[in-house]
Amino acid sequence: MDRQSLETFRLSLRRFSEAKIKPHAAVYDREMRFPEESLEAFKEMGLVSLAFAEEVGGQGGDTLSQVLALEELGRVCATSSLTLMVIWAGLVPIAKHGSPKLIDEVVRPAMSGDTVxxxxxxxxxxxxxxxxxxxxxxxxxxxxxxxxxxxxxxxxxxxxxxxxxxxxxxxxxxxxxxxxxxxxxxxxxxxxxxxxxxxxxxxxxxxxxxxxxxxxxxxxxQGHAYITESLTWTRALIGAQALGIAQGALEEAVNYTSERTQFGETLSRLQMVRGHIADMAMATEAGRSLLYRASEAIDENDPAARTLASMAKLSCSETAMRVTTDALQLHGGAGYLSDFPIERMMRDAKITEIYEGVSDIQRLIIAKSVYQQVRSGA
Ligand SMILES: Cc1cc2nc3c(=O)[nH]c(=O)nc-3n(C[C@H](O)[C@H](O)[C@H](O)COP(=O)(O)OP(=O)(O)OC[C@H]3O[C@@H](n4cnc5c(N)ncnc54)[C@H](O)[C@@H]3O)c2cc1C
Missing domain, CATH: 2.40.110.10 (Butyryl-CoA Dehydrogenase, subunit A, domain 2)
Structure with a gap:
């Protein structure tokens, strides 16, 4: 996807997430209930079929477009982002490797967006x-x-x-x-x-x-091969969920510190606050670069894709944890209350360091590849 189409797609996802997903995020969390409204909204936007090849009835969206979708959903509601991601994680291996009979039974009907x-x-x-x-x-x-x-x-x-x-x-x-x-x-x-x-x-x-x-x-x-291939892709997708959470938390912190007054000026005028915001923005942007690079590598079948996906997942999930923690801190006492979304974002961020392989497993994958590369002189 070229830069122009990427930004147009992001903009439509941003509007969609703000209008259809964000209003329900706190309710799903508080009531601990499945995001049915989001599932319904995914249908409107055709989001479920995005990750599937055209031959099975999908839109043939590349990894970067899937990453953008999960990032924008994660920015407002981590639960909704996860729900879509896991539907893909369950069905895409069947679409890629299943027999025509199995694809007809499982995958094609799912393109309508009704299947979980x-x-x-x-x-x-x-x-x-x-x-x-x-x-x-x-x-x-x-x-x-x-x-x-x-x-x-x-x-x-x-x-x-x-x-x-x-x-x-x-x-x-x-x-x-x-x-x-x-x-x-x-x-x-x-x-x-x-x-x-x-x-x-x-x-x-x-x-x-x-x-x-x-x-x-x-x-x-062939399960080992299928799942190893799938994990490279799903780790990038979890990276996208984490990145979205970090972006959402950064924006919450910017907005809160622009409104809140202490010592006769808004918090945003205090240099130490601005320093925190700069660090949060830099870490988020660094994670984004790594994630988009990993997404391209996945679609190009680059042998480095597995390592890059682990790097992206590790970087984005640790950034999500750090940025949400710092953003909550910048809210002071208010951040600790469920009146503001930041405490939910911080609770949601933690899981991105755990599922699809805990952080230390990602480090092992990265280190193994680094040793191989350096020692082989490649
Ligand atoms: C909310 C939630 C949703 C999930 N969804 C799914 C799902 O849909 N499908 C699915 O299959 N799984 C799912 N999981 C499972 C998730 O992928 C696992 O919890 C995760 O891979 C870690 O496995 P574990 O919990 O058994 O931890 P363990 O493997 O017991 O690891 C515990 C800790 O030990 C350390 N450790 C373990 N091995 C090593 C090592 N080799 N080197 C260094 N340190 C190590 C790490 O610090 C690690 O955090 C989900 C988990 C949660 C909590």
Whole structure:
């Protein structure tokens, strides 16, 4: 996307988010309820189909356009940004690797924007050690039977489709598409959380869950490759959510300090306040550059994409945490109250350092690539 179209798209997303998403953000958080109004609004804007190829009925939007969408949503409502991102994370691997029959069943109907999806990777025994998973899928007659438990699954109780990583061999894993009405599927209790409270999180439990043969996504035993590829992309998307939160918090701090008076002048006239604002803006812009660079690398199949996506996710999530904390501080006591959005933004920011790989896992990925590059003289 050239710079001009990028800014036009951002502007339309900004207007849309301000009008259709922002008014509900505090309500989703307070009432801890799924962002139904946002889902309805995504339909108006055609946002769900943005991330899918034209061959499956999507708009074929590149990673940068998806990043812009999640960034602008995250700027006003992290829960809404996450909801859209997880629908994509669940369905895009099926669109990319699924058989024509599975794409017809799952992906094409989802382009209308009515389908909710989950991606089920994490288990009670661990999230960082992703491929140490215990959930098993075994052949049974002309289908599959899944047994196991997935933990902390976003959209859990609200999804129509669950994309599930399961063990299919001693050292092999595969992806499966499970429908909410498949026998043997149930949920744990809905978790209560620090932030992104509108987004439901729960265990997804498979007890002799039976699936027809064609629900295997792509090739048998290719789950590792499919999910490794997908994580590069979803880490950039979480970076976008984090960046949006940071941008929103920075703007809240600028607006508040422009209005609030102390010592006979607005806070914005105090040099130390301006110093904080400068640092917050610089960190946000640095994260943005890295994120857009990673997005291009993903679309160009650049071998550096995985490292750049980890850098972008790490940079944007740590920036979101720091900027929201500083923005709250600049609000003084008011920042601590739920009358202002900044305390919600700070609570929402924390999760971006955790899901889709905790910060130290991103550091390990980055360091491994740096060592390889330097030691090989590349
Ligand atoms: C609200 C929420 C929503 C989520 N949504 C989803 C979802 O939709 N789908 C899904 O599959 N998962 C989801 N997750 C799970 C999330 O991806 C995991 O929680 C995350 O990957 C961390 O795994 P863990 O919680 O098992 O932590 P652990 O792996 O136990 O790690 C705990 C800590 O140990 C340290 N650590 C672990 N390994 C290393 C290492 N190798 N080197 C250095 N330090 C290390 C880190 O400090 C880390 O923070 C969600 C989680 C939450 C809280």
């Amino acid at each position: 999806a989950s991606i089920c990777l994490t288990e009670p025994a661990g999230g960082s050690d992703l491929f140490g998973l215990k959930t098993r899928a075994e052949r049974s007659g002309d289908g599959w039977v899944i047994n196991g438990q997935k933990r902390y699954i976003t959209n859990a109780t609200r999804s129509d489709w669950y994309t599930v990583l399961a063990r299919t061999g001693e050292k092999a894993v595969s992806l499966f598409a499970v429908h909410k009405d498949d026998p043997g599927l149930s949920f744990g209790r809905r978790e209560t959380k620090m932030g992104i409270k509108g987004s439901p999180t729960a265990d997804v439990i498979f007890e002799n869950c039976r699936l027809p043969e064609h629900r295997l996504v792509g090739e048998l035993h």
